[in-house]
Amino acid sequence: MSQKVQAVIVRAKDAPVETVTIMVPDPGPGEAVVDILTCGVCHTDLHYKLGGIGNDYPYLLGHEATGVVSKIGDGVANVAVGDHVILNWRAVCGQCRACAKGQAQYCFNTANATRKMTLEDGTELSPALGIGAFAEKTLVAAGQCTKVDEDVDAAAVGLLGCGVMAGIGAAINTGEVKRGESVAVIGCGGVGIAAIAGAKLAGATTIVAVDIDEDKLAMARKMGATHTVNSKTNDAVEGIKSHTGGFGADVVIEAVGRPETYKQAFYARD
Numbered sequence: 459m460s461q462k463v464q465a466v467i468v469r470a471k472d473a474p475v476e477t478v479t480i481m482v483p484d485p486g487p488g489e490a491v492v493d494i495l496t497c498g499v500c501h502t503d504l505h506y507k508l509g510g511i512g513n514d515y516p517y518l519l520g521h522e523a524t525g526v527v528s529k530i531g532d533g534v535a536n537v538a539v540g541d542h543v544i545l546n547w548r549a550v551c552g553q554c555r556a557c558a559k560g561q562a563q564y565c566f567n568t569a570n571a572t573r574k575m576t577l578e579d580g581t582e583l584s585p586a587l588g589i590g591a592f593a594e595k596t597l598v599a600a601g602q603c604t605k606v607d608e609d610v611d612a613a614a615v616g617l618l619g620c621g622v623m624a625g626i627g628a629a630i631n632t633g634e635v636k637r638g639e640s641v642a643v644i645g646c647g648g649v650g651i652a653a654i655a656g657a658k659l660a661g662a663t664t665i666v667a668v669d670i671d672e673d674k675l676a677m678a679r680k681m682g683a684t685h686t687v688n689s690k691t692n693d694a695v696e697g698i699k700s701h702t703g704g705f706g707a708d709v710v711i712e713a714v715g716r717p718e719t720y721k722q723a724f725y726a727r728d
């Protein structure tokens with residue numbers, strides 16, 4: 459039986475977001491309903507609202523969440539009712555060419571729930587990144603649930619589902635940072651500080667953090683940055699070069715998403 463819950467949606471491009479009642483169906487085979495505990499606010503939700511991702515309105519927003527599994531469909535073996543889980547964008551198949559190579563981040567055959575959450579009038583919702591967690595409950599493919607310990611901080615661990623994975627993945631998978639390399643990260647929000655943590659995990663020895671906010675730069679140092687550049691008062695490219703022997707960094711990660719900072723990232727490379 460469908461359950462009625464409160465959720466945050468956007469009905470049309472740049473329309474104001476609204477809290478409305480939605481219908482969450484019972485999970486189909488391989489699916490799970492998750493009662494949401496916490497959900498981060500990620501810039502991608504704003505992109506959905508502004509029409510930058512697609513035109514499949516209405517969108518059910520939210521995608522960086524922690525919750526408790528409350529219902530499972532047939533054949534679900536990876537989680538059980540009562541499990542605390544974080545949600546991830548896609549359930550990887552484990553069998554395609556990318557998965558077989560150990561590169562599940564490039565899986566060709568990821569799954570989302572196929573049953574549809576709807577408005578009360580039956581209008582189908584498009585869940586942001588296949589999740590839609592600005593809601594009391596959401597429906598996902600069971601493989602999108604990753605079990606976590608019950609006693610971890612739900613608000614903190616949920617960040618693994620988007621910002622942390624994006625930043626660490628940028629450093630380790632996309633940037634392929636190696637031991638001893640120098641890395642610069644432009645933009646020290648959630649993704650940027652995760653990229654700094656990823657660079658540190660990968661063994662980078664010089665990690666230059668660039669931002670215009672001193673508080674963010676202080677956090678960047680806590681996460682592993684060895685040098686910081688405040689690009690409000692200093693040139694970002696010159697600052698990065700000054701900390702890398704004048705050459706520029708081996709890997710530069712741009713975590714702002716603006717043409718100006720992308721150009722800086724290009725010119726700050728060795």
Ligand SMILES: [Zn+2]
Nearest residue numbers: 500502620621
């Ligand atoms: Zn996100």
Ligand SMILES: [Zn+2]
Nearest residue numbers: 551554557565
């Ligand atoms: Zn796959």
